Amino acid sequence: MAKEVVGFKGELVWDATKPDGTPRKLVDRSKLTAVGWRPKVSLREGLAESYKWYLEIVVEQME
Structure with missing residues (x-):
């Protein structure tokens, strides 16, 4: 969704060897x-x- 909002046309590449966020969501x-x-x-x-x-x-x- 962020990609669409900012108009980013490139490809997102994920490094699956790295963590993808906090291990536990507390909210x-x-x-x-x-x-x-x-x-x-x-x-x-x-x-x-x-x-x-x-x-x-x-x-x-x-600027």
């Missing part, structure tokens, strides 16, 4: 959802907004 949102909490922003929208911010703020400062 569980089931208690939050049980009391009615729902995210206000989808993952795709959050990625897009973050990338837009990055381009506007970080990249602009580098």
